[in-house]
Amino acid sequence: MTRRPIGIILNGVTGRMGYRQHLVRSLLAIREQGGVPLDDGTTVWPEPVLVGRSETRLREIAERHGLADWTTDLSAALARDDVKIYFDAQVTQQREKAIRQAIDAGKHIYTEKPLAETSSGALELARAASAAGLRTGVVQDKLFLPGLRKLKRLIDGGFFGRILSVRGEFGYWVFEGDWQPAQRPSWNYRAEDGGGIVVDMFPHWQYVLEELFGEVKAVTTVIATHIPRRVDESGNSYPATADDAAYGIFELAGGIVAQLNSSWCVRVNRDELVEFQVDGTEGSAVAGLRGCKIQHRAVTPKPVWNPDLPVTEDFRSQWTEVPDNEEFDNGFKVQWEAFLRHVVAGEPFRWDFLAGARGVQMAELGLVSAREGRRVEVPELDR
Incomplete structure (x- = not known):
């Protein structure tokens, strides 16, 4: 050869x-x-x-x-x-x-x-x-992660029926750098150095949403700098000037609503560091980096709200794991x-590069929404 x-x-x-x-x-x-x-x-x-x-x-x-x-x-x-x-x-x-x-x-x-x-x-x-x-x-x-490829397989196969909503949770606790070293470089928390979780994650969310579910038509964002001071690689304390958490609502073509939380100030109580729950008229799925679980309409349990009694159902056990059915490379x-x-x-x-520009645009609009406290529509990029 x-x-x-x-x-x-x-x-x-x-x-x-x-x-x-x-x-x-x-x-x-x-x-x-x-x-x-x-x-x-x-x-x-x-x-x-x-x-x-x-x-x-x-x-x-x-x-x-x-x-x-x-x-x-x-x-x-x-x-x-x-x-x-x-x-x-x-x-x-x-x-x-x-x-x-x-x-x-x-x-x-x-x-x-x-x-x-x-x-x-x-x-x-x-x-x-x-x-x-x-x-x-x-x-x-993210498009090539096993969990999202399984999710794409479900979408292409019509598993969900009409997709209604997407809920995503991403993040983990990034140590402040004082009594334990931080897992991310200090520039991530300085806006003047290009840091911030919106700049980092909204380009990802743009292409994931567009590729799997539909074009993003509008975005509403609330951002926060939950940890105001951190310690850098040299042991020096510095003010965190960039957002370390973002809470976004994305309105997609076809009426799908996506809610995506991104945070470096959250302790993980989920199976993976990122998870997306997709709910549709015929079924739902929860996809992470590698795994993907489903629950079809025909086997959906019928929970009843009663705060006076302890929960007896193991809700997580009521979902079925999607098989790999192929080898997933890095x-x-x-x-x-x-x-x-x-x-x-x-x-x-x-x-x-045009796809990359749409990701940058999404981060910009997310910051505009947060700064001005309003819903922002996504315009077509002028090529």
Whole structure:
């Protein structure tokens, strides 16, 4: 089988997401499986070029995985003819400038979300890349989670009948950083550094809702900064200026109402860190990262409200687990494989920069709703 090498810049590979999900669990995992097979009998072989600001950390990562190609000079990496793809996993504030460099260098671009700090900036990137004839993609990993793929299978099979509502709970307790280290970097809690849970999670909710249930027509949001002070990586106390919880209502096409809570200040009492309950006229489902449980209309129990008596029913036991029926690979890796096929073989890939711009728009509108205390309709993006 003929191997087709393709150079891929990984900018921000020293960060948690860039390293774990995109280098180790995606590109290196693709190499371990022998590459990405194409219909013509060849395989795409990713050749990572590690880029970051710290020579020490880049060298350590490269040595750990037997890689030799790394640099702190992004411009030099973009100038190479053997590099065809630029990938960005930096903090959002650094992303737009670097992607513009990649467009000017004529590279196809794949990036973590959000694509830019503003929807206007994201649209400008989409237009520039399109005018240059470049192929683009934005990470939309939640769509490839086993739980949501099972949920999509139920929707496609007509299990729900008419879908009425979606309720989502996402989050966990992120330690303040004083007596236990925080699980997230401190910039997440500083608005001036691009932090905030709306900016982080609303782009996810936009593509999940649009892909599975329907276009978002309006949003109403309440946000909070529940923990006003945190402690950073150096042990210094700092004011948390970004929202750490968001409570959103999303009105979808077809009359579906979605309520999604996102919080870094909630202790988990559910099966997974994120769960979506979908209720329809014919049945309901609860989907998480991996699992998905259902209850059909024909077997729905008939609870009776009586606060004077103890509950005798085990409600959780009344649901049935949806079987896998297929092997589920790492969602980040699956989308990487699809993007590589898109670049090399021209296979369809709908999660482009325009899709990424809609996610940025949703975060902007959510913050407008919270700031002005009103329901905000979602306008069409001007391409």
